[in-house]
Amino acid sequence: MRxxxxxxxxxxxxxxxKCVFCGSRRVCITKRRYVKCLKCKKQKSLRRLxxxxxIIIAFVHQRPAYQVAVEYEVSYQTIHNIFRTIREILxxxxxxxxxKLSGAIEIDEAYFxxxxxxxxxxxxxxxxxxxGLLERDGKVYTRVVxxxxxxxxxxxxxxxxxxxxxxxxxxxRSYNSLHQFGKHxxxxxxxxxxxxxxxxxxxxxxxxxxxxxxxxxxxxVSRVNFxxxxxxxxxxxxxxxxxxxxxxxxxxxxxxSY
Numbered sequence: 001m002r003x004x005x006x007x008x009x010x011x012x013x014x015x016x017x018k019c020v021f022c023g024s025r026r027v028c029i030t031k032r033r034y035v036k037c038l039k040c041k042k043q044k045s046l047r048r049l050x051x052x053x054x055i056i057i058a059f060v061h062q063r064p065a066y067q068v069a070v071e072y073e074v075s076y077q078t079i080h081n082i083f084r085t086i087r088e089i090l091x092x093x094x095x096x097x098x099x100k101l102s103g104a105i106e107i108d109e110a111y112f113x114x115x116x117x118x119x120x121x122x123x124x125x126x127x128x129x130x131x132g133l134l135e136r137d138g139k140v141y142t143r144v145v146x147x148x149x150x151x152x153x154x155x156x157x158x159x160x161x162x163x164x165x166x167x168x169x170x171x172x173r174s175y176n177s178l179h180q181f182g183k184h185x186x187x188x189x190x191x192x193x194x195x196x197x198x199x200x201x202x203x204x205x206x207x208x209x210x211x212x213x214x215x216x217x218x219x220x221v222s223r224v225n226f227x228x229x230x231x232x233x234x235x236x237x238x239x240x241x242x243x244x245x246x247x248x249x250x251x252x253x254x255x256x257s258y
Contacts, residue, residue, distance in 0.1 A: 010053060012025070013049065013053060014049075014050055014053065016029050016035040016046050016049075019035070019037035019039065019040060019042070020035075020044065020049060020053075020249075020253045021037060021040050021042045021044075021253050021254065022037060022039055022040040022042075024037055024038070024039040024040065026038040026039045029046065030043070032045075033045065033046050033047065034046065035049060051072070052082065052252075053249065054072070055068065055072075055079060055082050055083075056082075056086065056245070056248060056249055056252060057245065058079075059082075059083055059086055059248070060244060060245045060248060062214065062217045062218075064217070064218065064219070065079040065080045065083050066079075084225075084228070085252070086248060086251075086252055087228040087229065087231070087232050088228060089248075089251050089252060090228075090231055090232050090235040090248070090251070091227065091228050091231040091232075093235065093251060094141075094231045094234050094235050094238070095231075097238075098139075098141055098160065100159075100160060100161055100162045101133055101134075101135040101138065101139070101141060101160060101161045101162070101165070102135065102161065102162040102164075102165050103135055103136065103138070103165060103166070104135070104136040104165070104166050104168065104198070105133055105134065105135055105136070105161055105165050105166065105167050105168065106133075106134045106136065106168045106169075106200075106201040106202075106203045106204040107131070107132070107133055107134075107157065107167060107168065107169045107175065107178075107201070107204065108132055108169065108170065108201050108204045108205060108208070109129060109130060109131050109132065109145075109148060109172075110129075110130050110132060110208040110211075111127040111128070111129055111130075112127060112128045112130060112211075112212070112215070112221075112226065112230075113126060113127035113128050113223065113226075128144055128223055128226045128230075129144065129145050129146075129147075129148065130142055130143065130144055130145065130230060131143050131145050131148075131153060131156060132204045132207060132208065133156075133157065133160055133161060133204075134203045134204040134207060136203055139237075139238045140204070140207050140234055140237055140238060141160050141234070142230055142231070142233075142234050143156055144226065144227050144230060148172070148174050149174060150173075150174040150175075150176070150177055153174050153175070154177060154178075154180075157178070157181065158181065161181065161182075163181050163182060164181075164182045165181065165182045165183075166182055166183045166184075166185065167181065167182055167183065167184045167185070168185050168186075168187060168199065168200065168201050169184070169185075169186060169187065169201065170186065170187050170188075170201065171186050171187070171188060185199050187199055187200055187201055207237060210233070210237060211230070211233040211237075214233055214236070215229060215233065
């Protein structure tokens with residue numbers, strides 16, 4: 001099973017010899033089989049603790065909730081609730097750690113959802129519209145937007161980027177007033193290549209491809225829940241060079257104690 005990959009790291013937690021909330025080894029097992037920390041004073045059922053850690057591992061590996069429910073012989077709703085809790089935590093975490101982007105920033109919008117209806121181009125009936133800002137060699141920031149009007153986009157860009165940055169976009173007219181914040185370079189997609197090596201938005205387009213590929217594992221996401229899934233993709237991308245399991249576990253048990 002995939003959980004074997006974490007067996008050595010989790011030995012202390014799973015055996016009740018290490019506190020999952022603060023990492024202290026000053027713990028004891030109560031008569032009720034609860035792990036009680038003598039440092040932070042929190043406690044949790046050892047059985048429930050083991051179960052939740054295994055579900056977090058399944059989440060990290062993007063296993064479908066229904067599949068995990070069948071494997072552990074519990075209701076789908078039980079797994080769904082834990083997965084949703086994790087996504088809500090990641091949603092708030094991405095907003096908290098989202099400092100202003102600076103330097104070379106690529107901006108683009110993408111469309112997620114069912115088959116596109118209507119005309120070609122930026123016709124997004126029945127789709128979720130997302131604005132993406134990517135700092136080259138840095139992090140990405142995403143936001144589901146109601147429309148692609150210039151005032152709406154400029155408000156988000158102003159809040160999430162530092163003035164004086166260099167902005168790279170396509171030729172969509174809603175980006176025309178970006179020069180008020182810094183240098184604005186446009187990419188002409190009608191040409192097969194750019195004469196300027198750095199004048200591109202390949203980074204943010206790569207993120208869209210990354211997100212859609214990973215979201216495909218879920219076989220359909222409702223528009224209501226889509227913002228949570230989007231922020232999950234943002235968190236996974238921004239922390240792709242880290243041990244994402246350990247960071248999610250710390251967030252999960254730091255936010256919630258049952």
